Amino acid sequence: MTTAVILGLQFGDEGKGKVVDCCAAQADHVVRFQGGNNAGHTVQIKDKIFRLHLLPSGVIREKHTIIGNGVVVDPQVLLKEIEELQKTNIKINLSISDRAHVILPLHKELDALEEKLKDKWAAGTTKRGIGPCYQDKIGRFGIRFCDLLDEKVFEEKITFLYKAKELLCRSVFNEPLELSLEETVSKYQQYLSKFQSLITDTVHIIHQAVEKGENILFEGAQGALLDIDFGIYPFTTSSNTTVGAVATGAGFPPKKLDRIIGILKAYTSRVGTGYFAAEITDSIGDMIREKGHEYGTTTGRPRRIGWLDLFAAKYSVQINGVTDLAITKLDVLGGLKTIKVCTGYEYQGKTLASFPANSLWLKDCKSIYKEFPSWPDYSPNEWGELASGEITDLPKELQNYINFISDFLKVPIYLISVGPQRGHTINKGSIF
Ligand code: IMP
Numbered sequence: 001m002t003t004a005v006i007l008g009l010q011f012g013d014e015g016k017g018k019v020v021d022c023c024a025a026q027a028d029h030v031v032r033f034q035g036g037n038n039a040g041h042t043v044q045i046k047d048k049i050f051r052l053h054l055l056p057s058g059v060i061r062e063k064h065t066i067i068g069n070g071v072v073v074d075p076q077v078l079l080k081e082i083e084e085l086q087k088t089n090i091k092i093n094l095s096i097s098d099r100a101h102v103i104l105p106l107h108k109e110l111d112a113l114e115e116k117l118k119d120k121w122a123a124g125t126t127k128r129g130i131g132p133c134y135q136d137k138i139g140r141f142g143i144r145f146c147d148l149l150d151e152k153v154f155e156e157k158i159t160f161l162y163k164a165k166e167l168l169c170r171s172v173f174n175e176p177l178e179l180s181l182e183e184t185v186s187k188y189q190q191y192l193s194k195f196q197s198l199i200t201d202t203v204h205i206i207h208q209a210v211e212k213g214e215n216i217l218f219e220g221a222q223g224a225l226l227d228i229d230f231g232i233y234p235f236t237t238s239s240n241t242t243v244g245a246v247a248t249g250a251g252f253p254p255k256k257l258d259r260i261i262g263i264l265k266a267y268t269s270r271v272g273t274g275y276f277a278a279e280i281t282d283s284i285g286d287m288i289r290e291k292g293h294e295y296g297t298t299t300g301r302p303r304r305i306g307w308l309d310l311f312a313a314k315y316s317v318q319i320n321g322v323t324d325l326a327i328t329k330l331d332v333l334g335g336l337k338t339i340k341v342c343t344g345y346e347y348q349g350k351t352l353a354s355f356p357a358n359s360l361w362l363k364d365c366k367s368i369y370k371e372f373p374s375w376p377d378y379s380p381n382e383w384g385e386l387a388s389g390e391i392t393d394l395p396k397e398l399q400n401y402i403n404f405i406s407d408f409l410k411v412p413i414y415l416i417s418v419g420p421q422r423g424h425t426i427n428k429g430s431i432f
Pocket residue numbers: 011012013038039040123124125126127128129130131221222226235236237238271272273
């Protein structure tokens with residue numbers, strides 16, 4: 001048995017969908033353990049593009065997929081995703097944790113209202129109800145899938161929650177809740193009837209797989225800089241996006257994790273608000289955004305672009321204990337005159353020794369850059385041909401770039417990606 005986790009080291013959108021799809025070939029189970037449908041994982045197989053928000057990306061390879069207890073699930077979105085995928089004749093083998101929390105329409109309403117209230121401190125959320133659902137989980141108001149299975153308990157819990165939230169909405173936001181309690185209950189009972197049989201004790205399933213010596217791949221969502229504890233707070237998501245969440249969000253013991261694969265995109269992108277170092281505000285940023293199709297998979301929002309920030313990446317590597325690096329979207333930087341990499345921050349004339357907790361400092365931090373010459377702007381076919389060889393067959397400038405990243409972070413490279421297709425990938429054998 002081998003177990004591995006794939007985690008984003010930046011602000012999400014590093015290309016987790018593609019890397020999970022590549023690594024899932026030899027996996028028996030692919031497990032999501034945090035986040036919800038704020039995530040948007042893209043897998044491209046020839047001319048077919050799959051955009052997944054809740055189903056683990058291993059579903060495309062028809063692996064057994066698990067939605068762990070740490071995920072917050074919008075049943076309506078999950079159903080739609082299942083139905084869309086079924087149209088493509090992909091066989092879905094899915095288990096949903098009975099301990100996972102359920103996103104309700106009121107969570108989405110509260111997400112929008114809270115963002116408005118927060119004004120300049122708003123994170124620019126995806127408005128999918130993620131934060132309010134996690135708030136209810138921590139506040140012990142939440143509704144879990146095991147509650148949905150028991151009609152009486154569900155009705156009792158949702159009636160209480162609904163009344164409490166209506167009071168909150170009216171008194172704080174001066175707004176009523178849009179969807180009535182009766183409508184919500186009836187909708188959720190309909191959803192349940194469609195996937196009741198998938199709700200199960202996923203902790204037990206995972207530990208049975210461990211006993212049988214099967215390969216398990218854990219699929220992270222978002223990235224380390226959006227982590228609720230370690231990210232650029234409060235411009236973060238509401239879950240832990242770093243390695244500890246595998247333990248808490250799937251019931252998997254940390255000691256049993258063999259490989260921790262950290263993904264870095266060759267540059268930075270960020271949706272939502274909040275300062276970040278190395279942001280590119282001129283036409284080069286626009287060029288990278290267009291060439292890299294940097295628009296949110298979930299919301300369609302244009303992503304802000306920056307140079308690769310290795311000072312932040314070092315912090316992400318430390319927190320996660322990354323054992324292997326995957327570097328994606330290297331093709332996008334081809335043809336630029338020079339490429340910059342941020343290697344440190346200067347704040348009030350001093351070089352910072354560690355990543356600052358105070359997100360306001362980032363506004364006044366000066367990025368320390370190292371510059372690299374770029375490589376040619378190859379066509380997708382040319383990149384495909386290059387990727388059929390070894391890393392040592394790639395242009396010298398590209399090799400210098402990735403070797404600098406690996407040396408700086410002190411982590412070996414496992415995989416590089418130079419395009420969206422499976423064939424645009426070079427990896428060092430199976431992770432399992
Ligand atoms: P929330 O997760 O919807 O509450 O959004 C909080 C912050 O995280 C916002 O800045 C979002 O844009 C960002 N975010 C959440 N999920 C993702 C993701 O999968 N990729 C990139 N950014 C994300």
